[in-house]
Amino acid sequence: MTNGANLNRARSQKSQVSILEIAQAAGVSPATVSRVFNRPALVREETRERVLAIVAEHGFRPNRLGSSLRSGNTRTLGLVLPTLSNPVFADCFEGAEARAAESGYSIMTTVTHYDPGLEAAAVHRLIDHRLEGLILTVANPNNSPILKTLKKRGMPYVLAYNESSSHPCAAVDNRRAAADMVTHLARLGHRQIAFLSGPLALSDRARSRLAGARQQGRALGLPPVSHLVTPSHTQPDRAALRRLMAASNRPSALFCSNDMLATAVIGELKALGLCVPADMSVAGFDGIRYGAYMSPSLASVEAQGYEIGRTACSLLLVQIDNGVSRSGQVPYRLIDGGSAAAKRS
Amino acid sequence: MTNGANLNRARSQKSQVSILEIAQAAGVSPATVSRVFNRPALVREETRERVLAIVAEHGFRPNRLGSSLRSGNTRTLGLVLPTLSNPVFADCFEGAEARAAESGYSIMTTVTHYDPGLEAAAVHRLIDHRLEGLILTVANPNNSPILKTLKKRGMPYVLAYNESSSHPCAAVDNRRAAADMVTHLARLGHRQIAFLSGPLALSDRARSRLAGARQQGRALGLPPVSHLVTPSHTQPDRAALRRLMAASNRPSALFCSNDMLATAVIGELKALGLCVPADMSVAGFDGIRYGAYMSPSLASVEAQGYEIGRTACSLLLVQIDNGVSRSGQVPYRLIDGGSAAAKRS
């Protein structure tokens, strides 16, 4: 450990070219070198070129730490997501990162695995790096200690996927989207529809989608949409699923709160010897690309993660720049996949 | 913009509790407060508690920028991957992040979309943040300007997925794994095997896998394994695929360099009216979880991304600590999926 520290010091001494050495070599003041990087227009072209020549010669790059400490901006954003294993969040990362890079920002990412305890620790680890803002998906925006902390610290943030009227966010209209899916299932002749999800306390998206599904069920005069809670957000509870299938008023369509769950449900149903969609229609939510390659292809609601990430990042950058915090709604689209088909008697 | 800058200043003034204010409030020197955070054992318990009380009262967290600038360590690692849309890389992120968090490190991630031009720019954006080390997947480690830069700067790094004898890396043995898949296909009765991939120049994994496949083909006395190059690493070239299928010595098995490509190939074959595996066996590489849910399930080689990420991060942390750079091999496992079945005549 001591040894390691020594090595580190040795290493960093090598790269001890600071703005000062560049200034001396170019025969100018450090301030001028700084200007060359930050306000090149203020420097006479000749001087600028002389400085840049020296800079190139040394392979010099200004140390952001010094700059950040002095000027207060780190050009770094934080991204806090439940997981990247779910492609919809991976896409969100890509959208956010692409937008951030366009404005010269880098992104520090962390995942919470839907664990509110981890959420807090992870966010603190990020905040300590003095990020300029945060994009995050929380369990529940109405009761999130983290959001309170951020507000108190005056740290700009935008929610992604979470919908909220009291916080800036980038999301799809989950209620309406879920309602549309129910309408779709009803058109296919389904009346007994069950909604499957993980614990609602850990995902307000699941809650909104369930609410939208139930509301639309009522509006269409269907029997109440039942709700099956599985411990995990991505894996169905085998026993519960079996009970559901054995019930007398067994549903003819399962609407799953996300595509990973829907995919796993289809797998389980097959394992139970049932055929999708002949014995049971299944629909998901998110529109992950793999859904299209499955057979039958997955019926779902496409909520483009890339656009959510990109929008959230744009909103965040505006907020950092102006202090104006707005929300944005991202469009969705029903995917008419083969996993949800006309009901057979 | 000016307005925005003012707002920013107003915001940051609020959080102007520095170690100095804490020191004054606790009646100690700033050095002591610093010790409470970094070497608590050196501080008398009573003093420590007094300081911690004040710290808690103010919700104070030390500014890492100051600390990093002074001490030289940012507790931040960089991660450079081709894309996170491919679940195998998303898993890699999760493995690396989990390991990093265990040691108090945060991760800055960027994606290159297999574009060597982007690669360089992205890495420079990261380096400027004075990361302590980098985990990266490059197009070709033997001829990568970035790796040269890193070496020159003395920045610790570990390759993920890339195999190399001259750079530290965490990867599976791609040649052997591909050879094993060819053996598997041969056992199923296939003799004419084609290998599909994107441009080899952009992925040394594809190159190693092709080499392993060809070598094993020869060893088993099969006809030469042909190679079909598609412009994208994840999407097959429809026309080329059609030509391949129409050829007189048409292969009976397609070995794709990764699962995303394999998935898309299966989709295309279906679109051509062909049945997998009856008309054509298809195998992939990576072992993404969705493969198990497809029907037929995807034959593949599982190379756990999570483990690759985790291993790479462990190796990197050792390197940062000791200066000792080692490589690690991650095990793989053949997945006997239904998409590759016994050859029918």
Add this chain to the structure above:
DNA sequence: TTGAAAGCGCTAACAT
């Protein structure tokens, strides 16, 4: 066990 003082690399006022 604690404090005083210097300075990490940079930029922003202010001065010229």
Add this chain to the structure above:
DNA sequence: ATGTTAGCGCTTTCAA
């Protein structure tokens, strides 16, 4: 158009 100076928040000798 450029230089001078001070200091961002912290840690690290060195001294007491």
